[in-house]
Amino acid sequence: MAKKTGEKYQAIINAAVRVIAQHGYHNAQVSRIAREAKVADGTIYLYFENKDDILISLFNEKMGQFIATCRDLCNKADTVEQKIYVLVHSHLSQLANDKEFSVVTQIELRQSNPVVSKGIGEVLKQYFSLIDDVIREGVEAGVFRDDVDVRLARTMVFGTLDQTVTAWVMRQCKHDLVSQVDPIHNLFLNGLIRK
Amino acid sequence: MAKKTGEKYQAIINAAVRVIAQHGYHNAQVSRIAREAKVADGTIYLYFENKDDILISLFNEKMGQFIATCRDLCNKADTVEQKIYVLVHSHLSQLANDKEFSVVTQIELRQSNPVVSKGIGEVLKQYFSLIDDVIREGVEAGVFRDDVDVRLARTMVFGTLDQTVTAWVMRQCKHDLVSQVDPIHNLFLNGLIRK
DNA sequence: GATTAATGAATGACCATTCATTCATGATTT
């Protein structure tokens, strides 16, 4: 049971993103998602185990896409500097183009239901290791300082991007995200200090 | 009504931190917090408006302390580099010393009840402007590059620290947080690139 | 004895999930 394909499956996931983004996680009742997807309440349970499963599936589906795009673009870049640039750019531009999903990831899905966290954690790890690979390459190629700790550098990259997107969402997605790409890239590579 | 002082007020707040950290936000029923605080369910409502108010008060009380400590330590530092160091150090060391509060801030309180978010946002802003002040000082003193965007640099600093603590909490607070202070400080000031 | 603090059982709202029933589609039989 709970077949995870088909037109209605997608419809429910898209409805869930919309409902959660607009009404908040707390008012995202299953029946509201069903109504938005133009489906009966019970139909939800033909496609999803339970409410948590909707959230996990939603995140995995969309985040999976997100990571795949990042990875593809990264592979096309030649230098390590460019790869970092691509990471920053694709993170920000993809979320800038999907405000509803951004609201869901940055605000609504940060709740602590352990089942949901676990489901989400798996996909996030993939993203982390993509960033790790780029940084490791930079260290091994001698472009980055050789005392750079890969995990820490990744934490800085992800932490900064994540916080940038959160601030944008908090301010109603009003300003332009992509214009931050260059300054962020510069800050990562050169730091704060004037030389 | 809802007097926000006294021994029981503190007892309830401390109980809430413990209950939320140990059982998760979802299982932090008011009656459980009451039991942990050795107080009757109804007593909670003599000190707090409602459940949200417990969370907001908890965050404001503890985070207020946190910021005051950061500010004091910062004021004692002479150079801008040292002030950045102090920010990194006091952020990490304070949270390292209060694992239960860390779990609450990094995981359990990231849920999206708009009332709670709003209550929390106010205090967070104070912390942001403390970081902003330090960075602005660095730019004005000519220690930092003069094209450094203050808000962006703050986003990097906060985003990195926040993500560092989150990763620590996720891995059961096992490794040493404070040992990351030097590498993070170095990364902020000098960036990734080998010179 | 009056005022204030504390109690905890009872209430009622909320909402995820279930399941008896209906509907749609296609196969099989006559």
Place this chain on the structure above:
DNA sequence: AAATCATGAATGAATGGTCATTCATTAATC
């Protein structure tokens, strides 16, 4: 080709469990 049957998708009203909140009552304090 009409009639019958079979399958499983879809429905949505009903259920049941969970808690935040209330408030009548009791205890403490001045």
